Amino acid sequence: MKDKITIGIPRAFLYFKYQYLWQNFFAELNCQVILSPETNKKILKDGIDSSIDESCLSAKIYMGHLAYLRGKADYILVPRIVGFGKNEEVCTKFNALYDIVKNTFKEVNLLSYNVDMAHQESEFKGFMKMGKELGKNPLQVLRAYLKAKAIQKNKEHQLAAEQESLIRTGDKLKILIISHDYNTYDKAVGYPIIKYLESLDIVPIYADVADKKKTSEKSRLISDTLYWTFNKELIGAIHHYQKEIDGIIFISTFPCGPDSLVNELCLRKIKGVPMANLIVDELQGEAGLQTRIESFVDIIMERKKAGRKAQIG
Template sequence: MKGEITIGIPRAFLFFKYQYLWQIFFAELNCPVIISPETNKRILKDGIDSSIDESCLSAKIYMGHLSYLRGKADYILVPRIVGFGKNEVVCTKFNALYDIVKNTFKDVNLLSYNVDMANRESEWKGFMKMGRELGKNPVQVLRAYLKAKAIQAKQEHQLTAEQESLIRTEDKLKILIISHDYNTYDKVVGYPIIKCLKSLDSVPIYANAADKKKTSLKSRFISDALYWTFNKELIGAIHHYQKEVDGIVFISTFPCGPDSLVNELCLRKIKGVPMANIIVDELQGEAGLQTRIESFVDIIRERKKAGREAHIG
C-alpha cells in the first residue's frame, strides 16, 4: 500500500454532521482528504442521472457528489449508519447507502464503517476497522479517533453557544429552521431559503445547532413514540426555542418519508407560532420560493404589530 492514501468525502448527507470527525481523523493518519465542491447544476444533474426516480432529492445530490469524486481519490468514504440503540434509528437511506453506491459505481473503492448499536457495532469499532484497512498502526488510529471526537465535540459546543448568545442579543425577527443540516447548508436546497430570510432582515435560528441531548429529550413533548434520532433532535428544538422565535420554517426534500410524517405531526400539534412547510424538489424555482417566504415573513411582522397594538390598547 502506498505512503499517501487519499480519501474522498462527498459534501452531502452526513458530511455536515461529522465533517470535523472525519477530516481530523484522516489528517491524523496522514491521509489527504478531497472534499467535493458545493452542490452545483452539474452535480445535481449527475446525481439525478445516477439515481432512481423514487430517491429523495437529498439522496440524489449525494450521488452527484460521489460521482464528482470518482477517479480523484483512492477511497471514497461511505459510512453505513443504522442506529444508536433501542428506539434510536435513522432513515433507512443511511443504512442502504453503502450498497446503493457500491452497486451504482462499480469502479469506486469504498471505505466504510458501521454504526448499529443494537448489534454492538459502535462508531469506535468502525473507525478502528477503517484504520486497519488503511494499514495504520492501531495505537495511531485510536489516538486519531479520540482527537477527532474531541474536536468534533468542541465545534458542536461552540456552535450551540454562539446560537444561544445570538438569541439573547439579537433583536431582529427570529425564524427557527427545522431541517437536517445536509439540507440547511446545501447550496441548492437550503441556501436560497436562508439567503432570502436574511435579505428580509430576519435571523435564522438553526435547530441542528441546538444541544442535541436536550432537544432529543424535549421531542417527547411533541411525540413520545418517535424513533428517528435525527428527527427527534430537530423537533425538540421547537420546544427548546418556541418562546424565543417568531416563526418556524420546515425545510425538507421530496419525497422524504420521515420528514413528511414528522413535519406534518408538528404542523398539527404546535400552536401559537406561525409555521411554513417548504418541500424542495429538483424543479424548484427560486422566484416562487422567494415570494412564498416574503409572504410568510410579512404575516409574522403583521402579527407582531397587531400584538403590540393590542397590548398598548
C-alpha cells in the same frame, strides 16, 4: 511511490454532521482528504442521472457528489448508519447507502464504518476497523479517533453556545429553521432560502445547531413514540427555543418519508407560532420559494404588530 492515501468525502448527507470528525481523523492518520465541491448544476444533473426517480432530492445530490469523486481518490468514504440504540434509528437510506453506491459505481473503492448499536456495532469499533483497513497502527488509529472526536464535540458545543447567545440579543425577527443540516447548508437546497431570509433582515436560528441531547429529550413533548434520531434532535428545538422565536420554517426535500410524517405532525400539534413548510424538489425555482417566504414574513410581522397593539390597548 505516492506518499499519502487519498480519501474522498462527498460534501453531502452526513458530511455536514460529521465533517470535523472525519477530516481530523484522516488528517491524524496522515491521509489526504479530497472534498467534492459545493453542489452545482452538474453535480445535481449527475446525481439525478445516477439515481432512481423515487429517491429524495438529498439522496440524488449525494450520488452526484459520488460521481464527481470517481477516479480522484484511493477510497471514497461511505458510512453505513443504522441506529444508536433502542428507539434510536435513522432513515433507511443511511443504512442502504453503502450498497446503493457500491452497485451504482462498481469501479469505486469504498471505505466504510458501521453504526448499529442494536447489534453492538459502535462508531468507535467502526473507526478502529477503518484504520486497520488503511494499514495504520491501532494505537495511532485510537489516538486519531479520540482527538478527532474531541474536536467534533468542541465545535458542536461552540456553535450551540454562539447560537444561544445570538438568539437572546437584538430585536430582529428570528425564525427557527427545522431542517437536516445536509439540506440547510446545501447550495442547491437550503442556501437560497437562508440567504433570502437574511436579505429580509431575518435572523435564522438553526435547529441542528442546538444541544442535541436537550432537543432529543424535548421532542417527547411533541411525540413520545418517534424513533428517528435525527428528526427528534430537530423538532425538540421547537420547545428549546419557543420563547425566543417568531416563526418556524420546515425545509425538506421531496419525497423524504421521515420528514413528511414528522413535519406534518408538528404542523398539527404545535400551536401559537406561525409555521411554513417548504418542500424542495429538483424542479423548484427560487422565485416561487421567495414569494412564499415573503408572505410568511408578512404574516409574522402583522402578528407582532397586532400583539403590540393588544398590549397597548
